[in-house]
Amino acid sequence: MAAPLPAEAGAVALTAQNVTIRFGGVVAVAGMALDATxxxxxxxxxxxxAGKTTFVNCICGTYRPNAGTALWLGRELLGLSPHAxxxxxxxxxFQNVASLHDLTVLDIAKLGAAVRAGSGGFFASEKALEAELTETLLRPxxxxxxxxxxxxxxxxGRRKAADLARALAAQPQLLLLDEPVAGLTSQEGMAMAAVIRGVRDRFGCAVIMVEHKMDVVMSTCDRIAVMAAGSKIFEGLPEEVQxxxxxxxxxxGEPG
Ligand SMILES: Nc1ncnc2c1ncn2[C@@H]1O[C@H](COP(=O)(O)OP(=O)(O)O)[C@@H](O)[C@H]1O
Ligand SMILES: [Mg+2]
Structure with a gap:
């Protein structure tokens, strides 16, 4: 799987600034800034x-924002396609996982692996790829x-986990998760959170995690940014946010 980033510990890998997108008269994201290391x-x-999903959609190439910049290891991400x-x-x-007809869990993971940079020829066979995906992703x-x-x-819950397997199979160095535990039982949610921490520990990737479940957020995140009406209104350690x-x-204070 992916080697940890060749960046120095503590180096900022993502710097998003002034990210802004309008839909007609609605300013969904307004001057949003976020860093990740x-x-x-x-x-x-x-x-x-608040604009959380829309912000992720801007960073991940689903939307092209009206303004802003998002540098990843010095390269501009905004405007690139999801594939690039x-x-x-x-x-x-994805916040809502669609069921992709009759694809199996392993097929989904292989879809993710297909986009790895330079994946062609690395594995001796389809079987070797399947074995690697099964051991490194599907089992955990x-x-x-x-x-x-x-x-x-x-x-x-299993479909959400398969969507995470697909994303991880691409060996990301920046991973954006949109409500990874939404719709899961609290036991499944805690297990998913443990997997996300394990992925971070093992691969050293930067993770941005949109999530509603506060127990998961507080126990999983190193730092928390709070969005309201399209902008960041607060950022700090979990205890500071609380x-x-x-x-x-x-x-x-809001329910749900
Ligand atoms: N494609 C779109 N067209 C019009 N409005 C949108 C679109 N996508 C998001 N919005 C609007 O942007 C705002 C933020 O939505 P969203 O990013 O989904 O919030 P969150 O993920 O924080 O719940 C909402 O007012 C939503 O209606
Ligand atoms: Mg959302």
Whole structure:
């Protein structure tokens, strides 16, 4: 799997500034800024409609923002296609996972692996690739027993895990997760959070994690940014976020 980034520990790998996107009259993301460092899990929280998913969509090439910059190891990401971003080591998971017809879990992981830079010819055979994906990803994600099961027949939690396997198979150095534990039971959510921390520990990638479940956010993230109405309103350590009065007012006090 991917070697850790050749960046020095503590070096900023992603610097997003002034990211702004409008849909008609709606400014969905307004002057958003966020940094991420190799080996760091950055939480992105905020009320529904704050612009979290749209911000991720801007960084990951789904949307082209009206303004802003997002430098990844010195290269501009904004405006690149998702495929070009994957080649640069930037991968994401989706808030809502679609079931891709009769593809199996292993097929999904192989789709992710297909975009690896220079993947052609590295594995002696299809079998070698399948064995590697099974051992390094499906087993830790508790998917090895359903590797050959069509994804659409699996419960939601397993489909979310398969989507994470797809993203990880690309060997990302920057991983953006949009609500990775949404729709999972609290036990499944904690297991997923442990996997995400394990991925960070093992591969040293930078992780940006949008999430609503505060117990998962607080126990998983090294740093947390809070968005409201398209902008960052606060950033700090988990305990600082929890004790900030403004964050309490706009977010933590809200149900759900
Ligand atoms: N494609 C789009 N067209 C119009 N409005 C959009 C589009 N995508 C997002 N928005 C709007 O942007 C705002 C932020 O949405 P979103 O990023 O999904 O919030 P969050 O993920 O924080 O819940 C919402 O008001 C949403 O309606
Ligand atoms: Mg969202």
């Amino acid at each position: 190799p080996g760091e899990i950055v939480g992105l929280i905020g009320p529904n409609g 971003l994957l080649k640069l080591g930037v991968a994401r998971t 994600l508790h998917l090895a027993d359903v590797a050959h099961t069509p994804i659409q027949t699996l419960p939601y 004790s900030d009065a403004e964050v309490q007012r706009v977010y933590l």
